Amino acid sequence: MKDLRQRVGKRPEEIAVEMGVAVSTVHNWDQLRSVPRMTAAGFKKLMTAYECTLDELIEAERLAKK
Numbered sequence: 001m002k003d004l005r006q007r008v009g010k011r012p013e014e015i016a017v018e019m020g021v022a023v024s025t026v027h028n029w030d031q032l033r034s035v036p037r038m039t040a041a042g043f044k045k046l047m048t049a050y051e052c053t054l055d056e057l058i059e060a061e062r063l064a065k066k
Contacts, residue, residue, distance in 0.1 A: 001060045002030035004050040018049040032064040
């Protein structure tokens with residue numbers, strides 16, 4: 001997730017505001033301690049914030065599970 005965030009040049013604080021989550025949640029996503037858990041609408045919002053495709057999100061989650 002950190003790679004996706006950095007690719008679009010956003011700070012964790014910016015993603016947290018866009019997603020309506022705590023900054024610590026974004027840090028956990030970055031460090032692969034957890035993966036986003038949300039509704040389909042939430043994932044659409046996440047793809048907008050990270051400017052990525054569903055496939056890229058799936059790959060980020062796959063890497064988190066390693």
